[in-house]
Every structure is written in C-alpha cells, then in structure tokens.
Amino acid sequence: MQTSHYTIITGVSKGIGLATAQLLNEKGYTVAGWGRNAPAYTHPNFHFFSCDVSKLEQVNAAMEQTRKKLGEAVFGLINNAGFGHFGKLEDLPIEKWHAMFDTNVHGLMYCSRAVVPLLKAQQAGHIINISSIAGLNGIVQGSGYSATKFAVRGISHSLYAELREDGIKVSCVYPGSVATNFFDEVEGVTTNPNMLQPQDVALLLLQLLESSPNFLTVDVEIRPLQPKGKKS
Numbered sequence: 001m002q003t004s005h006y007t008i009i010t011g012v013s014k015g016i017g018l019a020t021a022q023l024l025n026e027k028g029y030t031v032a033g034w035g036r037n038a039p040a041y042t043h044p045n046f047h048f049f050s051c052d053v054s055k056l057e058q059v060n061a062a063m064e065q066t067r068k069k070l071g072e073a074v075f076g077l078i079n080n081a082g083f084g085h086f087g088k089l090e091d092l093p094i095e096k097w098h099a100m101f102d103t104n105v106h107g108l109m110y111c112s113r114a115v116v117p118l119l120k121a122q123q124a125g126h127i128i129n130i131s132s133i134a135g136l137n138g139i140v141q142g143s144g145y146s147a148t149k150f151a152v153r154g155i156s157h158s159l160y161a162e163l164r165e166d167g168i169k170v171s172c173v174y175p176g177s178v179a180t181n182f183f184d185e186v187e188g189v190t191t192n193p194n195m196l197q198p199q200d201v202a203l204l205l206l207q208l209l210e211s212s213p214n215f216l217t218v219d220v221e222i223r224p225l226q227p228k229g230k231k232s
C-alpha cells in the first residue's frame with residue numbers, strides 16, 4: 001500500500017473501525033471513514049463521510065463525495081460496520097434479524113460494489129471483511145448474527161476468487177471477543193481486559209494492507225490467548 005492511496009473504513013465512530021483509522025493515520029496513510037456517526041477524533045488525513053451502509057443510496061453518495069475529495073486512488077476497503085442482536089430464534093424480533101442482515105451483509109455488499117470498479121481500473125487494491133468466529137461456528141442465541149457472519153465468509157471467498165486475476169485481494173478476518181461497545185447491548189457479557197483489544201486488531205489489519213502485492217491472506221482467525229485470565 002502506498003501513502004498516496006487511501007483506505008475506506010466503515011463504522012468509524014468507535015471500536016475496531018476507529019482504532020484502525022487512528023493507526024493508519026499514525027503510519028502516514030489517508031483514511032475515508034464512512035459511518036452513521038462521526039468519531040470524536042480529528043486528524044489532517046482522516047476524512048469523515050456520513051453514511052448508513054445499510055442504505056444503498058447513502059453508500060453511493062459517500063463514494064461520490066469521497067472521489068470528489070480524495071480522488072480515484074483508493075487502495076483499501078475495510079468492511080467493518082456491523083452489530084449483533086442476540087436471543088432465541090423464536091424470541092428475536094423479526095426487525096432485528098432483518099436489521100443485522102441489512103448492515104452486516106447487504107451493507108458490506110453495497111460498499112464492495114461501490115469500490116470494486118475503482119480497484120479494477122487500477123488492477124490493485126484490498127478488501128478486508130470483518131466476520132467473526134460466529135462466522136465459523138454457530139452460537140447459542142446468536143443464530144441471526146451468526147448467519148450474517150457466515151454470509152460474510154461466503155461473500156469473501158467468492159469475491160476473492162472473482163477478483164484474484166485482477167490483482168485485487170480479498171481477506172476475511174474472524175475475531176473472537178474484542179473489548180468494544182459491541183457488547184453494550186448483549187445481555188450477560190461485559191468487556192474485560194482478557195478480550196482482544198481493538199488496537200491489536202487494527203495492527204493485524206494494517207499488516208494485511210501492507211503485505212506484498214503478490215501475497216494474499218484469505219482467512220485470519222484471531223482469538224485471545226488466555227480468555228479467562230492468567231492461571232493463578
């Protein structure tokens with residue numbers, strides 16, 4: 001990745017998205033942050049564009065505004081925006097099921113569709129999709145969330161095969177629990193220091209973006225080492 005290029009990150013108000021924007025800026029890269037809410041963060045190379053990724057017209061407008069401000073030289077797209085609603089299948093309100101798919105799956109697809117033509121024109125670029133270990137294994141009371149993250153895996157693997165010959169990388173990352181606001185609405189789970197830290201996930205994403213042009217990492221599963229803390 002060259003510093004003359006920029007990276008789009010979705011969901012930059014907090015958590016993994018914000019930590020990644022900050023790290024990329026620190027390393028001299030330009031970031032276009034797309035999100036419903038702007039972060040309380042400013043940097044000369046951080047540009048916020050208001051965008052609910054679940055709305056196709058807002059994604060297309062964000063792409064247009066980003067091109068006007070930053071030009072065509074996009075290198076990275078980190079599809080990070082997402083959330084989970086949890087509950088038993090028969091109890092989870094249908095609107096919550098749909099809302100997760102609208103953002104986690106359809107939003108990711110809208111953003112990728114907006115960016116792929118620019119990457120193809122350059123015959124270079126990197127799309128990184130944030131799935132979850134819930135995209136590898138089912139979880140109790142997480143059927144809807146898990147289904148969206150399995151879908152992210154399916155899109156990622158298909159797109160990787162589709163774009164490989166165009167010199168465009170697609171990677172899928174499967175984090176275990178990360179200490180972010182993700183858990184604010186998850187009953188019975190509070191964040192703790194044994195979870196993965198968003199800054200460490202950001203470092204992984206930077207390393208993926210900086211990998212050699214002919215080096216593609218398809219899947220990365222990441223977990224905390226001692227999730228229950230050190231043995232006493």
Ligand SMILES: NC(=O)c1ccc[n+]([C@@H]2O[C@H](COP(=O)([O-])OP(=O)(O)OC[C@H]3O[C@@H](n4cnc5c(N)ncnc54)[C@H](OP(=O)(O)O)[C@@H]3O)[C@@H](O)[C@H]2O)c1
Binds near residue numbers: 083
């Ligand atoms: N934390 C974990 O344990 C964990 C584990 C595996 C995977 N993940 C995945 O990691 C990603 C980031 O989550 P996080 O842990 O950083 O959680 P977070 O702190 O809650 O951040 C989520 C971000 O996504 C944004 N977002 C949600 N819906 C959006 C939409 N429709 N349009 C634009 N932005 C939207 C939120 O913005 P608003 O300010 O608008 O809400 C926020 O900036 C998610 O895809 C999540 O599923 C998280």
